[in-house]
Amino acid sequence: MELRYGINPHQTAAPAAPVSPGKWPVRLVHGTPSYINLLDALNGWQLVREASRSQGRLAAASFKHVSPAGAALAGPVDEVTAELHGVAGDTMGALASAYLRARDADPKSSYGDFAAVSHPVDAELLTGLVCDGIIAPGYEAGTVGRLSWKKNGRFLVLEADEAFTPPPREAREVFGVRLTQERDQEPLSPALLDDNLGGVLPEAAAADLLLGLAVLRYTQSNSVCYVRDGMTLGIGAGQQSRVDCTRLAGAKVDSWWLRRHQAVRALAFRPGTRRQDRINWQIRYIEGDLTQEERTRLTQTLAAPADDLTSPQRAEWRQRLTGVAFASDGALPFRDNVDHAHRHGVRYIAEPGGSIRSTEIEDACREHGIILALTGLRLFHH
Incomplete structure (x- = not known):
């Protein structure tokens, strides 16, 4: 598969090739990908495939710079989102609803994104949205032709092979060093949430936490994710300090919620x-x-x-948001993560546990009435 260029336009790129000769996970349908396009597509496809399989629902993600700006399962499109995009939310197809809900988490960042969806696509999905490309397991008749005119004919269309099984080991080369490891294939199942403190997780909260864990598996670490009603509200990616991730993603939650004021x-x-x-x-x-x-x-x-908007107006409106789930790809090192998360309506947290201050994390959750699930599973992605 020919690539336009490497990570930056001044870097040439050799053609992309499958690890096992002839065994491609994707097929190029239209356009010419860049290095980052392909990284976004491969990460995005893995996320939506895993989220859809673990939840039994259609899933979509909006990717930018090798991390998701948002991800969601199919579900209702609220009045605010429908009004902004000029659509009838109650008549949208399931896949279109998943993608629009995914973009609504951070619609500023999703401008010019790479879309990933778990099921075959019809032309409705990307109508009127600025997007660089899409990966899906198939396309209904006439859809590729209608998509191909986007971006003056440069729109990228990739088709994923649902039956593809990746090799058990993966490798990368950095500065003349080849690093090899076992592929992370630990299943994301409801059993990960069985060890919890503070009460029994409601079914909807467990589903949100599982979606959050799927998102984190394909988000640059450190990362955290706020989820509610099957859609991300804020994702914090690639920060050196975990609490900075929590605060950054929390600010996106506030923005999402205040857009409904x-x-x-x-x-x-x-x-x-x-x-x-x-x-x-x-x-x-x-x-x-x-x-x-x-x-x-x-x-x-x-x-x-x-x-x-006055400070009292903002504070009063923020207090109305509740029922938010929060997932972390690594152990929460200090209770400040819990304190900040609580400000954004968080009532459920999933994290690996096992930090030297885990007792403080548990105490903070009890103080705020948060149910804490200790997964024992770290999901770093670099």
């Missing part, structure tokens, strides 16, 4: 304002630290003035 929904954009511009302005309005230049541009973009 009446003050944000009331922002009246001038006719002709592009959907992504509306999304980006909503998020900047929520973040509340607009520069003077941004304030001027926002005023010019709105058909009517908008008042700032």
